[in-house]
Amino acid sequence: MVSHLVILIASLGVAALALVISLRVRRKRLDTTKLSYPPGPKVAAMPILDAWVEYRNWGNIYGDLIYLPEWNTLITNNAEVAVDLLEKRARIYSDRSMTPIMKLCGGENLLSVECYSEKWRRDRRVFQQTFRQAAVSQFYPSQYNKVHEFLRNLVSAPDSFLEHIQRLSQGLVFKSLYGLEIGPEDPLAKKAISIVGTFARALLSGGFPTYELFPWLIYLPSWFPGCEFKRVAAQCGKIVEEVDTVPFNIAMNNLKDGICTSPIAELAVQKPEDLQEIKAMGTMSFIGQGCCCVMDQTMSSISSFLLAMCMHPDVQAKAQEEIDRVIGRDRLPTFEDRRSLPYVEAVYREVMRLDPPIPLGFPHVSTEDDFYRGYHIPKGCSVVANIWAINRDPNVYSEPDKFMPERYTNSPMGPFENIDNIYAYGFGRRVCAGRYMADNTVWLTVASVLAAFTLEKTKDDNGNEIPITGEMTDLFFRHPRPYQSSITPRSHLAGELVLATADH
Numbered sequence: 001m002v003s004h005l006v007i008l009i010a011s012l013g014v015a016a017l018a019l020v021i022s023l024r025v026r027r028k029r030l031d032t033t034k035l036s037y038p039p040g041p042k043v044a045a046m047p048i049l050d051a052w053v054e055y056r057n058w059g060n061i062y063g064d065l066i067y068l069p070e071w072n073t074l075i076t077n078n079a080e081v082a083v084d085l086l087e088k089r090a091r092i093y094s095d096r097s098m099t100p101i102m103k104l105c106g107g108e109n110l111l112s113v114e115c116y117s118e119k120w121r122r123d124r125r126v127f128q129q130t131f132r133q134a135a136v137s138q139f140y141p142s143q144y145n146k147v148h149e150f151l152r153n154l155v156s157a158p159d160s161f162l163e164h165i166q167r168l169s170q171g172l173v174f175k176s177l178y179g180l181e182i183g184p185e186d187p188l189a190k191k192a193i194s195i196v197g198t199f200a201r202a203l204l205s206g207g208f209p210t211y212e213l214f215p216w217l218i219y220l221p222s223w224f225p226g227c228e229f230k231r232v233a234a235q236c237g238k239i240v241e242e243v244d245t246v247p248f249n250i251a252m253n254n255l256k257d258g259i260c261t262s263p264i265a266e267l268a269v270q271k272p273e274d275l276q277e278i279k280a281m282g283t284m285s286f287i288g289q290g291c292c293c294v295m296d297q298t299m300s301s302i303s304s305f306l307l308a309m310c311m312h313p314d315v316q317a318k319a320q321e322e323i324d325r326v327i328g329r330d331r332l333p334t335f336e337d338r339r340s341l342p343y344v345e346a347v348y349r350e351v352m353r354l355d356p357p358i359p360l361g362f363p364h365v366s367t368e369d370d371f372y373r374g375y376h377i378p379k380g381c382s383v384v385a386n387i388w389a390i391n392r393d394p395n396v397y398s399e400p401d402k403f404m405p406e407r408y409t410n411s412p413m414g415p416f417e418n419i420d421n422i423y424a425y426g427f428g429r430r431v432c433a434g435r436y437m438a439d440n441t442v443w444l445t446v447a448s449v450l451a452a453f454t455l456e457k458t459k460d461d462n463g464n465e466i467p468i469t470g471e472m473t474d475l476f477f478r479h480p481r482p483y484q485s486s487i488t489p490r491s492h493l494a495g496e497l498v499l500a501t502a503d504h
């Protein structure tokens with residue numbers, strides 16, 4: 001009798017539990033159906049040129065979440081939303097979309113476009129070992145070497161400053177990772193440059209419109225009308241493969257022959273089990289970030305800085321006064337000076353705020369259905385954080401379009417905020433893996449140029465200043481359009497200091 005009672009009570013308990021669970025599941029299902037997608041415009045084609053401006057316009061109409069069902073794309077112009085989704089919910093917002101076209105481009109081996117997978121984790125781990133904050137001081141010697149070479153080039157041929165920036169940013173990755181002296185004239189460097197635009201197109205919705213409208217075209221031969229995109233993408237893939245092997249093999253041979261060593265070759269010898277990931281790290285730095293000529297992010301930031309200094313002589317003078325006061329005029333800045341130069345830091349931060357080199361970042365793709373602020377965000381959705389607009393949010397930045405470093409020196413946090421607050425480097429688990437190195441390179445260039453040179457608008461034959469429009473490019477990677485600038489040593493001593501760096 002007692003045992004029957006126990007069984008009865010247990011059964012009732014199980015039934016009650018099942019009822020509660022099923023009610024919860026049902027309620028959740030009902031909730032799901034009640035939830036709708038965020039609002040957004042109906043567009044047949046995604047904007048390509050200055051897309052970040054159009055996205056901001058949409059935000060003014062639809063709010064913080066803009067959803068385009070035809071493209072399964074969610075756009076936000078708001079930092080809180082970007083952080084909520086891409087950082088706080090990084091577990092489900094860290095994928096990339098590996099389309100067949102991206103595969104053809106060779107994207108499967110590139111950390112920045114790889115899917116969120118075990119392979120990505122391994123590649124990223126190897127990358128981080130070399131580029132994490134505690135390890136980047138190993139690049140200091142190469143950074144001094146290349147930044148000082150840049151300064152010398154500015155003394156000898158100031159008008160070619162854009163070429164010099166390119167040489168700096170390309171040369172740095174070759175030197176610091178492979179121990180190689182390779183300039184922009186090198187055929188491999190030129191090839192790498194030629195494919196960056198293709199990657200940019202493959203990354204964003206609307207980049208290859210014919211293929212996106214008719215995805216089955218991917219199965220037809222490239223000579224078939226409308227299939228030209230296949231040839232472009234396959235060519236890109238071939239170059240990625242070349243870049244994957246050529247500098248790596250040279251570095252390994254140099255190590256074997258005792259000519260020179262390099263972090264990448266040493267790592268490959270120490271950890272042969274990680275060979276693929278180590279090679280991928282080199283390729284990623286080379287193609288993705290360090291060697292992209294006009295579109296490279298480091299180059300873009302330095303070019304934006306020079307432009308800003310030409311356009312804002314008052315800011316330039318204030319930063320130079322700080323450098324003269326803190327470190328004097330008889331040496332160039334070093335990394336040890338950084339914390340003593342708050343205004344210079346603020347100038348760097350303001351460049352990164354106003355001119356993020358990748359205004360829309362790289363889209364993060366969701367791996368599960370999600371619910372946020374009462375809306376349904378479907379699995380597989382491309383989430384685009386409009387960094388350009390986030391950095392110009394009038395609720396956060398007063399006079400957001402104005403170049404005003406004082407906003408950092410006057411803020412309670414001061415200018416030395418965590419680098420994670422520089423949205424130009426992206427968000428969450430996919431945040432820029434080379435940001436500590438990039439941050440050091442751009443800062444050292446900013447401080448060194450300010451210490452040694454005066455930047456001004458050029459003058460015509462009648463002595464009138466030639467105006468600078470400050471125009472920027474309008475595609476995926478954003479950088480200043482070519483402009484003229486007069487760059488001269490601040491004094492005879494400054495010129496000599498710069499030239500003397502050749503002896504170090």
Ligand code: HEM
Pocket residue numbers: 111112113124127284285288289290297298301356357358361362363364424425426427428429430431432433434435437438439442
């Ligand atoms: C001023 C210079 C740079 C800027 C503004 C920049 C910005 C970015 C951004 C916005 C992303 C995408 C982040 C996201 O998905 O949320 C990214 C990814 C990445 N960046 Fe940078 N970058 C710079 C320089 C570099 C350098 C010098 C390197 C390497 C040496 C590098 C390596 C990478 C890698 C490997 C990724 C892919 C990370 C992943 O998907 O897991 N970056 N970068």
